[in-house]
Amino acid sequence: LAGGYSNKEIARTLFLAEGTVKNYVSTILEKLGTRDRTRAVLKAITLRVI
Template sequence: MDSGRKISVMLVDDHKIMLEGLETLLSIRSEIEIVGTAQTGEEALSGNLLLTGKVAKKLALTIRNKNRGFEKAGKELELTQKELDLARLLIEGYNSKEIAGKLFLTQGTVKNYLSDIYSKIGTNDRAKAVLLLKRYLST
């Protein structure tokens, strides 16, 4: 791909957390420019092209194939066993107090582990962390 050319992408999803996660994942790619986000088709159609069917599938496959290096990085996070245990509970939707009870830790210790995990995956947002961890731990 030309170093100066970018792929312009409009993200549409009715789930805000998914939309934010996709935006985070795609924004790390230098060749992709997020030109907008929307939560409905109507929002997306206000001046933009809506991709469906084969075109959307081809675009998704292209992005996925270019993103393989990112997926490999997920396997190399080097989380400790305790961080992995905590990450799994986080993915399952447990809050800090519930995680503390399940892992026999204080809430402060859980927050310290969360801070370390967030640092390793490059975010400080819990919702984005959940999305990224799901992706990392499923590869």
């Protein structure tokens, strides 16, 4: 996410289905309490997760 890659690019790199990546991203957003990828990355940086 922090690299700005699309779900399709992440899926290709990790050899996963695009739907799997979409589910993972949704779970990350939910756990961080954010609504979009940008805010999730900013919050993860603030929390020193990444």
